[in-house]
C-alpha cells in the first residue's frame with residue numbers, strides 16, 4: 399500500500415474514532431455502557447446464582463432496575479446490605495456491577511473500598527477523608543454512573559462516613575458535579591444476629607424461610623438495633639438523614655444452600671457433580687445453634703477450599 403493512501407486511511411479511522419464516540423465504545427470500555435441494564439437479565443442472574451436470599455433478590459432487583467431506568471434520579475442509589483459472613487453480600491455486589499458494566503468489578507467505573515485495607519489507621523483519618531472525597535469527586539466527574547462499594551462498613555471510622563455523606567444527599571450538584579446517577583453499596587455484618595434470630599424463629603415454628611417478609615426484618619434493621627458503640631456506621635447521621643434508600647437483609651445459609659454452592663463450584667471447575675462429595679464437604683462445615691445445627695457459621699465462604707481436599711490430583 400502506498401504511504402499516502404495508508405496515511406489517509408489511518409486519518410479516516412482516527413477521525414471516525416474521535417467524531418463517533420459510539421464507535422470507539424465498541425472497542426473500549428465507556429461510561430455509558432454498550433447495553434442498557436436489562437431487568438430480565440438481572441433477574442435471571444439473581445435467580446440462578448444467588449441461593450437462599452429471597453428478600454435480598456426482590457429488593458435488589460426492584461431497586462437497581464428502577465434506578466437505572468430513571469433518567470433523572472433525585473439522589474444517588476444507596477443500598478445497605480446486612481447479614482452474616484459468607485451469605486452473598488459481596489457476591490451480589492459483583493452481580494450488580496456485572497449487570498451494569500461488562501467488566502463488573504474490574505470496570506474502571508466500579509470502585510471497591512475495604513475499610514480495614516484502605517483506611518487502616520485512625521491517626522490518618524484526615525488524610526483518608528481528603529483522599530476519599532477527591533476520589534469520589536474525580537470519578538463521578540469522569541463518569542456520572544460510577545459505582546462505589548464499601549465493604550466492612552461496620553469497621554469504618556464514623557468521620558470517614560460523614561465525609562461521604564454530602565455525595566449521598568439530594569443535591570442537584572456540588573461544586574459543579576452531579577452525583578445523582580451514582581450507585582453506593584455498603585456492606586456490613588451489623589444486624590446479622592437479629593436477622594438470624596428472626597430466621598431461627600421461623601425455622602423453630604416450622605415455617606418456610608420463604609415466608610419471611612421484609613416487614614419481619616424491620617426491627618432487625620432498625621436504627622436502635624444498630625446503635626451499638628462498636629459500629630461506626632450507625633454513629634453517623636446517614637440513617638437519621640434518610641440517606642440510605644434500602645436496607646437489605648441477608649439470611650444465614652442452611653445445609654441445603656451449602657450443597658448448592660458446592661455443586662456450582664464443582665461445575666465451574668469442570669467436574670461432574672458427585673453427590674457423595676457434595677454431602678461430605680457440606681457436613682464438614684460447622685453449624686449453629688449448637689443443638690439444632692441449622693445455619694452455617696461461615697455461610698458458603700469456605701466450602702470451596704474444603705473441596706480442594708477431594709480433588710488434589
Ligand SMILES: Nc1ncnc2c1ncn2[C@@H]1O[C@H](COP(=O)(O)OP(=O)(O)OP(=O)(O)O)[C@@H](O)[C@H]1O
Pocket residue numbers: 447448449450451481482483484485486487488489490585586587651659697698699
Ligand atoms: N447466597 C449465596 N448464593 C450463592 N453463592 C453464595 C451465597 N453466599 C455466598 N456465596 C458464595 O460464597 C462466596 C463468599 O460469599 P461473599 O463474599 O459474598 O460473602 P459476604 O456475605 O460478603 O461475607 P462477609 O460478610 O464475610 O464479607 C461468594 O463468592 C459465592 O461464591
